[in-house]
Structures are given as C-alpha cells and as structure tokens.
Amino acid sequence: SGTSVYAMVAGLPAFASLTDDAISAFTGGAATGEGAISLTAPEIAENGNTVPISVDAPGAAEITIFADGNPVPNVATFKFGPLSASRSASTRIRLAKTQNVVAVAKMEDGSFQMVKANVKVTIGGCGG
Amino acid sequence: MASGAKPRVKVPKTAAAGDTITIKTLISHKMESGQRKDDDGNIIPRSIINRFTADFNGQNVIDVTLEPAISTNPYFQFDAVVPESGEFTFTWYDDDGSVYDTAKKITVS
Amino acid sequence: GNWARLAAQQQLTQDQLLQFDTFGNVSLIHITDIHGQLTPLYFREPSINIGVGGNKGAVPHVTGADFRKLYGIKDGSPSHYALSSGDFAALAQGYGRVGGLDRVAMVINAIRADRPDAILLDGGDTWHGSYTCYKTQGQDMVNVMNALKPDAMTFHWEFTLGSDRVAELVEALPFAALGQNIFDAEWDEPTDLFPPYKMFERGGTKIAVIGQAFPYMPIANPRWMFPEYSFGIRDENMAAMVEEVRSQGAECVVVLSHNGFDVDKKMAGVVPGIDVILSGHTHDALPEPVVVGDTIIVPSGSNGKFVSRVDLDIRDGRMMGYRHKLIPIFSDVIAPDPKVAALIKAERAPYLAEMAEVIGRTESTLYRRGNFNGTWDDVICDALLSEREAEIALSPGVRWGPSVIPGQDITREDIFGVTSMTYGEAYRTEMTGEFLKVVLEDVADNIFNPDPYYQQGGDMVRTGGLGYRIDVSKPQGERISNMTLLTSGEPIDAGKSYVVAGWASVNEGTEGPQIWDVVENHIRKLGTVTVQENNSVEVIGV
Ligand SMILES: [Mn+2]
Numbered sequence: 001s002g003t004s005v006y007a008m009v010a011g012l013p014a015f016a017s018l019t020d021d022a023i024s025a026f027t028g029g030a031a032t033g034e035g036a037i038s039l040t041a042p043e044i045a046e047n048g049n050t051v052p053i054s055v056d057a058p059g060a061a062e063i064t065i066f067a068d069g070n071p072v073p074n075v076a077t078f079k080f081g082p083l084s085a086s087r088s089a090s091t092r093i094r095l096a097k098t099q100n101v102v103a104v105a106k107m108e109d110g111s112f113q114m115v116k117a118n119v120k121v122t123i124g125g126c127g128g
Numbered sequence: 129m130a131s132g133a134k135p136r137v138k139v140p141k142t143a144a145a146g147d148t149i150t151i152k153t154l155i156s157h158k159m160e161s162g163q164r165k166d167d168d169g170n171i172i173p174r175s176i177i178n179r180f181t182a183d184f185n186g187q188n189v190i191d192v193t194l195e196p197a198i199s200t201n202p203y204f205q206f207d208a209v210v211p212e213s214g215e216f217t218f219t220w221y222d223d224d225g226s227v228y229d230t231a232k233k234i235t236v237s
Numbered sequence: 238g239n240w241a242r243l244a245a246q247q248q249l250t251q252d253q254l255l256q257f258d259t260f261g262n263v264s265l266i267h268i269t270d271i272h273g274q275l276t277p278l279y280f281r282e283p284s285i286n287i288g289v290g291g292n293k294g295a296v297p298h299v300t301g302a303d304f305r306k307l308y309g310i311k312d313g314s315p316s317h318y319a320l321s322s323g324d325f326a327a328l329a330q331g332y333g334r335v336g337g338l339d340r341v342a343m344v345i346n347a348i349r350a351d352r353p354d355a356i357l358l359d360g361g362d363t364w365h366g367s368y369t370c371y372k373t374q375g376q377d378m379v380n381v382m383n384a385l386k387p388d389a390m391t392f393h394w395e396f397t398l399g400s401d402r403v404a405e406l407v408e409a410l411p412f413a414a415l416g417q418n419i420f421d422a423e424w425d426e427p428t429d430l431f432p433p434y435k436m437f438e439r440g441g442t443k444i445a446v447i448g449q450a451f452p453y454m455p456i457a458n459p460r461w462m463f464p465e466y467s468f469g470i471r472d473e474n475m476a477a478m479v480e481e482v483r484s485q486g487a488e489c490v491v492v493l494s495h496n497g498f499d500v501d502k503k504m505a506g507v508v509p510g511i512d513v514i515l516s517g518h519t520h521d522a523l524p525e526p527v528v529v530g531d532t533i534i535v536p537s538g539s540n541g542k543f544v545s546r547v548d549l550d551i552r553d554g555r556m557m558g559y560r561h562k563l564i565p566i567f568s569d570v571i572a573p574d575p576k577v578a579a580l581i582k583a584e585r586a587p588y589l590a591e592m593a594e595v596i597g598r599t600e601s602t603l604y605r606r607g608n609f610n611g612t613w614d615d616v617i618c619d620a621l622l623s624e625r626e627a628e629i630a631l632s633p634g635v636r637w638g639p640s641v642i643p644g645q646d647i648t649r650e651d652i653f654g655v656t657s658m659t660y661g662e663a664y665r666t667e668m669t670g671e672f673l674k675v676v677l678e679d680v681a682d683n684i685f686n687p688d689p690y691y692q693q694g695g696d697m698v699r700t701g702g703l704g705y706r707i708d709v710s711k712p713q714g715e716r717i718s719n720m721t722l723l724t725s726g727e728p729i730d731a732g733k734s735y736v737v738a739g740w741a742s743v744n745e746g747t748e749g750p751q752i753w754d755v756v757e758n759h760i761r762k763l764g765t766v767t768v769q770e771n772n773s774v775e776v777i778g779v
C-alpha cells in the first residue's frame with residue numbers, strides 16, 4: 001500500500017492557465033484542430049519521475065509538449081529536419097501529480113493540431 | 129555535470145536505401161530541475177541538457193529543446209531516413225556550456 | 238454451530254476430489270499465488286469483496302451466503318468451507334487445513350496419470366510469504382516447485398527479492414519464465430530473461446502459453462528493488478504476441494496471467510484470439526470459468542488451496558470445448574506425495590525450532606482477506622500503535638496471509654505468514670490530516686476505480702486509531718469523509734500533524750524495526766489475543 005510516501009503532497013495549485021498561456025505563445029493564438037496528432041502515455045505512471053510518452057503527427061514541422069499540472073508546463077519541443085522519417089518521437093518526462101499531458105503540433109501548412117492524455121500519478125497501491 | 133555525461137545510442141548497422149530506421153538515444157545526466165531544495169532549504173540551481181540534435185551526413189533529422197521536465201538520463205526515440213551510407217552524429221548541449229557528442233556509421237546497400 | 242459434526246460426517250475421499258472424466262486432447266494444470274506456503278494451513282475467504290463499475294455484483298465480487306446461493310453450494314458442505322466465508326472457525330475444525338505442496342504434488346501426479354503431457358503452469362507470487370522463503374530468499378520454493386516440474390511461470394512478489402536475486406533464480410529455472418509485459422526500463426525493449434511466450438506441442442496440438450506478469454509492480458511494490466524493469470498491461474503488445482503465436486501455428490492460446498481477475502476480464506474483451514486466461518493475483522477462486530466472448534477465464538485461488546484442471550478439445554486450430562474442475566486441496570483427505578513431503582521437511586528443518594516457537598494464543602479467528610480490516614490487520618495495527626507509540630497505524634491491504642483459528646497457538650511462523658517481506662521495516666513518522674486523506678483516497682482509487690485497468694488488485698489500506706467513511710461509488714478525492722481519531726473521537730484536522738506508524742513502505746531507506754518483531758512483542762505481552770469487532774470503517778455506495 002502507499003502508506004508512506006512523503007515526497008509527493010497534493011494541494012499544488014492548478015497550473016492549467018499557465019499551460020493555456022504557453023499554448024497560446026506557441027500557436028500565436030491560432031485555433032487548434034484535432035485528429036491528425038496522437039499522443040501515447042500510460043494511464044498510470046509507474047514512476048512520476050520518468051513517464052514514457054510518444055507523439056506522432058504526420059505532416060508536422062514541430063511538436064511541443066506541455067504538462068498542465070507541473071509548476072512549469074513546458075516539457076520539450078521536437079523540430080523535425082529533412083531526414084526525419086516520421087513526425088514522431090518518444091521521450092520520458094516528469095509529472096508532479098496526476099495531470100494532462102498536452103501535445104501541440106505546428107503543421108507544415110502553418111495550422112495547429114492538439115491532443116491531450118491524462119496520466120495518473122499514484123503514491124502507491126497494495127498487492128494481491 | 130560536465131564530466132560523466134555518457135551518451136549511448138542504438139542505430140542499426142545496415143539498411144536499404146531509403147529505409148526508415150528507428151534510433152534510440154540515452155545520455156546519463158541528472159537533469160537538475162532548479163526546483164528542488166537541499167537539506168538546508170536552499171534551491172539547488174538548475175543544471176540540465178537543454179538541446180539535443182541528430183544529423184546524418186550534415187543534414188538534420190531532429191532538433192529537440194529540453195526543459196527541466198525531461199527526466200534524468202534523457203531518452204529519445206525517433207525515425208530517420210537514410211539515403212546513402214554515412215554517419216549519424218548526435219549532440220547534447222549542457223546548461224554549463226559542455227557539449228557531448230557521439231557518432232554511428234551505417235552502411236546502406 | 239454444529240457444522241463441525243456435519244463436516245466430519247461428509248466422508249470426503251481423495252478419489253472424489255480428483256474425479257474427472259478426461260476430455261479432449263490437452264490438459265492444463267494451474268496453480269497460483271502460493272505465497273511461500275509449503276505446508277497445510279487455514280485460509281478464510283473474504284466476506285467483503287466489492288465490485289464497482291461494470292463488475293458491480295459480478296463474480297468474484299459475491300461473497301458468503303450470496304456466493305453459495307449463486308453456485309448452488311450447500312451450507313456446511315466442503316465447497317462452502319473451501320470457497321466462501323461464513324461459519325469459518327467451525328468448518329475449519331471439521332474439515333481441517335488446506336493446501337500443502339506435497340498434496341498439490343499428489344493431485345498433479347493424478348492428473349498426469351490421466352494425461353501424461355498435461356501442461357503445469359504457475360501464475361506467480363510463489364517465492365514470497367513465509368519464514369523459510371524469507372530466510373532462503375526464495376530458494377525453498379524454487380527447490381520444491383522444481384520437483385513439481387512446471388512448464389512455465391510468471392511473476393509478481395518474486396521481484397521484491399531484488400532484480401539480482403530474481404535473475405539468479407530465473408537463470409537456473411528448468412522451465413520458462415514468461416512475461417510479455419516485462420520490459421527493459423532503459424531501452425523500452427523486451428528482455429532475454431523473460432520471453433513473452435513458449436510454444437508447446439501436446440497431443441499433436443500446438444499450444445502457445447503467453448506470460449503476463451503483474452502490471453503495476455513498480456507502483457504497488459518498491460521499484461527501487463528492480464529498477465531495470467518496466468511492466469504495465471501492454472495489451473497492444475499482448476495482441477501482437479497472440480498474432481505472432483497464431484502465425485507460428487498455435488492452435489490454442491493460453492495466457493498465464495497475474496493481472497488480477499477484473500483486469501483479465503477487460504483484457505479478454507480487448508485482445509482477440511485468447512482461448513484461456515489462467516488468472517492469478519486477486520486470489521479469487523471460482524467453481525467454474527467466467528466466459529468473455531470466446532475466452533474462458535479460470536481463477537485458481539491462493540496459498541496452495543486449489544489446483545485448477547482444464548481439459549481442452551482443440552481441433553482444426555480451434556478450441557471446440559472445455560471441461561474444468563477447481564480441485565480444493567483438503568490436506569486431511571489428499572495424501573501427501575512422499576518425495577515432495579520429504580523435500581519440504583528438509584527445506585524446513587534448519588528453521589523448524591525458531592518457526593515453531595509459540596508466541597501467544599488466539600481466541601478469535603485471525604484472518605486478513607477482505608476489502609477492509611481483517612482481524613490479523615487489527616492485531617498488526619494494535620501492535621504498531623502500542624509498540625511504536627503512535628496515534629494512527631497504517632497496514633498494507635495485501636491479500637496474502639493464512640488464517641489462525643480460535644484456540645490455536647500463534648507461532649512465529651504464523652506471524653511471518655502475514656508479515657514476511659523484504660521491506661518490512663515499521664516506520665514511525667508524522668503525517669498531516671490532509672496527507673492522510675490523500676493516502677486513503679489514493680489507495681481507494683487503486684481498488685474502486687470503475688475502470689479495471691486502474692485497479693491494482695489489492696485491498697484498502699488497513700487503519701488503526703483512525704476511522705472513516707468511504708463511498709465506493711464516488712470518484713477519487715470524494716470517497717473518504719468523516720475521518721476520526723478514535724482515541725479522542727475528534728475529527729481529523731487537515732492542518733494538524735499526527736504520529737503515524739506503518740510498515741511496507743515502498744520508499745527506499747525506510748527505517749524501523751521489522752514488523753514481525755513488532756507484532757511478536759505485542760502478542761507476547763497480550764498472551765492471549767481476542768479481537769473485538771471493528772466498526773471504524775463505514776462503507777456506503779455499494
Ligand atoms: Mn498473490
């Protein structure tokens with residue numbers, strides 16, 4: 001059971017508005033579509049300090065990742081070069097608590113695509 | 129962190145011309161976020177890898193900006209096309225100005 | 238009541254228990270969640286096992302008299318005693334102990350006499366949970382299980398031996414160690430040590446067995462003990478493995494799973510092409526399989542209490558039919574296999590004197606299984622409160638641990654049966670009321686989240702000195718209310734700090750005496766244990 005995790009205490013303020021601001025900064029306030037970008041993340045993080053995520057947006061020039069429950073929402077930006085075979089990438093990120101991971105792609109035509117995935121960060125469970 | 133940041137990469141040794149190959153990279157680095165406190169309550173200053181690039185024969189594959197939310201020992205996986213035989217070069221840029229790099233050759237048949 | 242007398246009149250025989258009309262062309266034998274139990278024991282099934290979401294009221298979330306009614310089981314019958322709660326102490330007097338790997342071996346021998354090439358599969362949680370298993374770091378279980386000649390195994394608590402020890406034991410196994418969901422954490426790739434599946438050819442039929450280890454290992458257990466590995470359900474990879482084995486000619490696909498029952502049920506609906514899921518981890522025992530689409534799910538209990546036999550008729554690359562029996566291991570009825578009995582005796586001999594030492598005696602049934610506090614947990618929480626001088630005690634809601642019946646001595650071995658683990662340090666710390674609520678809410682969501690993929694297959698964290706109300710129908714953050722400090726009757730204050738003692742922390746570097754020593758000291762002082770009814774948790778929304 002998660003009977004003694006001292007490190008992660010709930011009650012952090014909501015940082016969602018910071019994320020909205022960061023997204024606006026990336027898109028210049030343009031509307032974002034959906035459906036042409038996918039984000040793969042675990043439903044439950046095995047470890048909030050290293051959560052595997054993958055993004056894929058065919059036709060993207062760049063993809064930027066946010067975590068809306070972290071004190072600083074920005075996570076990473078992938079810019080794809082001429083020898084990039086697919087507009088996809090995987091990495092591992094830190095999530096301070098249960099929250100949404102947000103991926104926004106800037107497409108080659110200048111439009112934007114967005115997708116979110118909720119990741120549960122738990123302090124522990126009990127076993128059978 | 130200038131010493132001891134060890135890069136490791138996985139690149140296939142061979143491929144057919146125009147093939148898509150998957151590349152995986154890791155570098156040992158603690159990625160100090162700048163948000164942790166030491167035992168005396170003082171903020172531990174930020175010290176991270178802030179940029180990673182992969183190039184093939186001088187052309188770019190991927191260029192990544194890293195923030196402190198990237199985990200310890202940054203890991204990336206991505207796909208590249210290989211038009212001809214040549215060399216991948218991988219470069220990591222540290223906050224402290226250090227640059228780490230490694231290269232891998234691939235033979236295209 | 239007079240169940241004891243009735244029970245004695247039942248005249249169970251080994252032939253009756255083993256009776257089976259051999260069917261089809263393939264036999265599977267499943268045993269799971271033995272938890273280090275080499276010798277016969279008592280094990281009380283839960284009286285509370287709440288199902289949520291789509292599994293509300295569905296088996297295995299039916300207990301006691303409701304369970305017996307559902308399956309047409311007569312009160313006082315052997316099946317009542319083996320499969321359900323109610324009149325446990327009396328029935329235990331009559332029917333005696335269950336399990337014992339020498340008895341399990343005898344049952345396996347008998348099945349192999351019918352079907353020499355039956356496939357024996359161990360669902361994991363095998364190398365954990367007893368005094369000798371702790372002292373030998375799993376070697377006793379490995380030695381005895383090897384004598385049973387399993388064909389494959391998957392894993393959960395084994396990993397709490399630490400990845401080095403696991404690798405050492407697995408490398409020496411004369412059978413397959415499977416886990417399609419055991420990945421190398423560094424490169425996110427399958428491992429060589431734990432292949433995803435193994436193909437068997439039996440009765441002219443190709444059978445694939447795919448392993449599924451416990452998906453939430455790094456959350457439910459200390460991940461610092463096995464940092465090299467990553468787990469997860471990985472149902473997409475499971476689907477890919479099913480396709481792969483089918484393309485290699487598998488006519489029958491068996492998943493040896495440590496997912497837990499509700500997760501298996503969901504996975505059977507998500508991943509097509511699985512014929513049989515042999516289900517472990519949640520310790521459920523059902524007299525017949527649960528069918529989801531074309532998949533049969535077979536849960537086989539825990540602690541060596543049951544062996545499942547599943548005969549399959551595989552023709553033209555398809556499962557045309559099955560016959561199943563959940564065989565209860567009544568230890569006074571089934572004769573021990575002499576070779577395995579001798580082996581168990583030898584494994585136990587070096588530790589026998591220290592294990593057998595009597596620490597106290599109980600007038601109450603001591604058990605654990607159930608969604609909320611069992612009486613063993615109450616004793617452990619009391620021990621933490623008094624020995625560690627705490628206001629509140631927390632004890633993990635694990636599902637293992639044999640029972641002790643009224644009038645029995647409590648030995649050191651009995652205490653290890655409910656506490657043995659590689660991270661048993663009993664910590665003492667301060668927690669705010671707010672943090673205590675977070676802990677309760679968090680654990681509750683790991684049990685009562687309506688989506689089975691969020692359920693970790695344990696029970697609620699046990700509390701001492703702390704009462705609360707739980708509405709299992711609410712979402713995370715809204716389930717727990719009315720938290721009360723029992724000594725004063727005062728509501729828990731979110732901003733106030735409380736002295737909390739607990740054990741089985743998943744955090745590295747946790748300090749404190751071992752929990753079995755804490756419990757031993759407490760029971761020694763009590764002499765005789767009597768557990769009062771515990772009404773400190775009010776459950777609503779069921
Ligand atoms: Mn178990």
Ligand SMILES: [Mn+2]
Nearest residue numbers: 128362393518
């Ligand atoms: Mn388990």
